[in-house]
Amino acid sequence: MKFRPLLFSLSLFLILLNGLLIPSVHAQSGNFLYGDQLPDAPELSARGEYKVGVQTINLVHKNQVDILNSKEGKDPLYDRPITIEIWYPASVSEDAKTVVYDEVMGTAGDTLRPLTPFAFKGRAYRDATPMTGKGKFPLIVVSHGYVGSRYLMTYLTENLASKGYIVAAIDHTDSTFKDANAFQSTLLNRPKDIRFIINEMEKIGAIGSKNKLENLIDSNNTGIIGYSMGGYGVLNVGGAGYSEAFAGFYTGMTGGSTSISVNTANNEEYKKLADDRIKAIVAFAPWGMERGVWDAEGLKGLKTPTFFVAGSQDDISGYEKGIKAIYEGAVNADRFLLTYKNARHNVAPNPPPAEALALGLHIDEYYRYAEPSWDQRKLNNINQHFVTAFLGIHLKNQDYGKFLELQENSNEKDWTGFKPRSSTGMELLHANPTN
Incomplete structure (x- = not known):
């Protein structure tokens, strides 16, 4: 199952290629890297006090349902990488060099969009020595869209780490650019992967783990962030159980497998999965409401404070009957909904790489990242600002309430933390839990 945004006209595509709009997407031109502040960036988007280290870890989730090889309702097991x-x-030495991330565009197995490697610079340091003497740092787990990768939101992951968080971003097997596979794997494994990584990060941070992050991770103080299918996953992990109707649909599409039922709202095993380590959720453009993934009872199970981010013209997850309907239905959660007026689905990723403009590449390589109505760098800065405020309140007890206690319509009055005249085109809703 693949989702492709609307195509621009050929004439506009040629304009892009001829360079008239290139400055808006060359986010890494000169010394400007993903996540850096624009001149009008809001206050809390600034990087924090810490230098940032980065490491890659390969894990195995043993004895998982191999849904791609399920037959006649029988689910074989496999060890999921x-x-x-x-x-x-x-702690970083003066002569240390910042990281270069190796990434790809395209989608595995798609002849129209073959895998195309590219690289981009970050402001982290590969395998640097962790900062000690500051106590433990709260944990953030990040889940990308379908398809995507652990590098899709480095503007945010690096930024949060600089502010005193340990941030783990997942490459969801069968759901990345490099290994995209049938959609039923993504539907089943998103919440399972997220739970697994929270548990593994707790082990990595435990005394005696022999990992460089030993005794530095406060897993009892965890936030989870998801974009699109990642939003679908983090909401379920946070307590929003899937509907029985959706479970029935899934059983039909997989030839009889009931493996997803463990994540439905009325399942007793699902209720036992409630995780009080999770103190905050950020859901960028969460997918599923328009497809019947949740019903009213399922959404009532979401009780963890949640910050939703959406585009008012989202044509993938939907807005009024999609993301906003989730926000309205999650009546037992303290929740916010930040809406970018006229934006579509891509409210969360890094800006498009310069390579996405290369002649001959499918325009969807550009639109994997780009937002048609907003400068992606500005979106990134605003996301950094609000996510910092929200997580700071719930994971660090920081006094950031003034940055969320705002007039709904940003056009009527400058929002706190924004430079004069810069907070236009947005809406911020807030609702308290009913119970």
Whole structure:
């Protein structure tokens, strides 16, 4: 199952290629890297006090349902490989060199969009020594879209680590650019992967782990961030159980497998999965409401404070009957909904790489990242600002309430933390839990 945004006209595509709009997407031109502040960036988007280290860890989730080889309702098991990237506060020598991330565009098996390698610079330091003497740092787990990768939101992962968080971003097997596979794997494994990584990060941070992050991870103080299918996953992990109707649909599409039922709202095993380590959720453009993934009872199970981010013209997850309907239905959670007016689905990723403009590449390589109505760098800065405020309140007890206690319509009055005249085109809703 693949989702492709609307195509620009050929004439506009040629304009892009001829360079008239190139400055808006060359986010890494000169010394400007993903996540850096624009001149009008809001206050809390600034990088924090820490230098940032980064490491890659390969994990195996043993004895998982091999849904891609399920037949006649019989689910074989396999050992599921999962790679994560971890960013953390670090001590860095003066002569250390910042990281270069190796990434790809395209989608595995898609002849129209073959895998195309590219690289981009970050502001982290590969395998740097972790910062010690500051106590433990709260844990953040990040889940990308379908398809995507652990590098899809480095503007945010690096930024949060610089502010004193340990951030683990997941490469979801069968759901990355490099290994995209049938959609039923993504539907089943998103919440399972997220739970697994929280548990593994707790082990990595435990005394005696022999990992460089030993005794530095406060897993009892965890936030989870998801974009698109990642949003689908983090909401379920946070308590929003899937509907019975969705479970029935899944059983039909997999030839009889009931493996997803463990994540439905009325399943007793699902209720036992409630995780009080999770103190905050950020859901960028979460997918599923328009497809019947949740019903009213399922959404009532979401009780963890949640910050939703959406585009008012989202044509993948939907807005009024999609993301906003989730926000309205999650009546037992303290929740916010930040809406970018006229934006579509891509409210969360890094800006498009310069290579996405190369002649001959499919325009969807550009639109894997780009937002048609907003400068992606500005979106990134605003996301950094609000996510910092929200997580700071719930994971660090920071006094950031003034940055969220705002007039709904940003056009009527400058929002706190924004430079004069810069907070236009947005809406921020807030609802308290009913119970």
